Amino acid sequence: MTTTEDPTRTEAAVDPGPLIRLMIADCAAKTLHSAVAVGVFGALSAGPLDAPAVAARTGTHDEMLPDFLDALAGLGLLERHDGRYRNSELAQTYLVPDSAAYLGGFVELTNETLYGTWGRLTEALRSGEAQHLDPDKGGFVGDRHTDPAKMKRFLAGLDAYSDRMGAELARRVDWSRYTSVTDLGGARGNLAAVLTRAHPHLTATCFDLERTRPLFTEHVAALGTTDRITFVGGDFFTDPLPESDVVVLGHILHGFGPEKRLVLLRRVHEAVRPGGTVLVYDRMIDDDRSDPERLLSSLHMRLVSPGGSEYRVADCRDLLRAAGFVPDGAEPLLGTHTLVSAHKEAAA
Secondary structure, three states, X not given: OOOOOOOOOOOOOOOOHHHHXXXXXXXXXXXXXXXXXXXXXXXXXXXXXXXXXXXXXXXXXXXXXXXXHHHHHHOOOEEEEOOEEEEOHHHHHHOOOOOOOOOHHHHHHHHHHHHHHHOOHHHHHHHOOOOOOOOOOOOOHHHHOOOHHHHHHHHHHHHHHHHHHHHHHHHHOOHHHOOEEEEEOOOOOHHHHHHXXXXXXXXXXXXXXXXXXXXXXXXXXXXXXXXOEEEEEOOOOOOOOOOEEEEEEEOOHHHOOHHHHHHHHXXXXXXXXXXXXXXXXXXXXXXXXXXXXXXXHHHHHXXXXXXXXXXXXXXHHHHHHHOOXXXXXXEEEOOOEEEXXXXXXXXX
16 A cells, blocks of 8 residues: 655644744834824823723724734733723833933834835845935935934934943943043934033043034033033044044944945044043944844845944954054943944053
């Protein structure tokens, strides 16, 4: 007796669940974006509400809203008790408008920029070219948005992030050895403000494009740090960089290819005083290139900036050494980034 094997059968079925979840991963992000857009977290900031009350406050349709709110609860952004919803600790901290740590502006800007750009990934893979979109519809936010209102919202969202980054740098670096710091690409001066508040003996310089000056002036005045932080407008590659004891490059090197990174670091070496330090932080790729979040971040930089990408710690150290610095430590930062430091040798 002979049997014929069914070629469609497998000895052990493979669960397609992880693949399905991956295919619809953007649905969770869009749910967050829409919740910010319609004002769910602001509506719940004062306390729990049922779905009809949330619908009334946000102008949303009561038929679709229960699924939407339950989905937000499942994502850890809301909590549901006895038919009423309230913000989770995460949402209450970062997604309530007008709060000090509000990240909603950043959420809105990523919604406007990421989807158009990542929708062109297939084209980028075939052409090898960054996919630049209209500045008001997508692209490299930090370089190409010309709408002042959008830039202000975007930078305000980043302030909550730079508050945490500045606090970490203030704690980890021995600032007693230095009197001045320059933040390259410092936007409206928020990280510089955190550092100078934590270490009152420091003076800071924020170096960014000239068009950022009005946003800087407004922000540092509101923070009361006008006498401690100076703005210098210019281009990284063509204008003189301010001389200081420490230069910070956060989210800068990943926007350029290796050759331009080296050119910039050589210019930074000239600007750092003898015995001073350079601090570099980015979402650097792990040595064995296995962390998907870091690799997706690198893909994003390739999509939005010609030559840009994330890079390994070893790559960063090699570039710093080639620029004239002596590499020092490398350590995780905020769970998502890596900080690499190097110093300029003191004059003989």
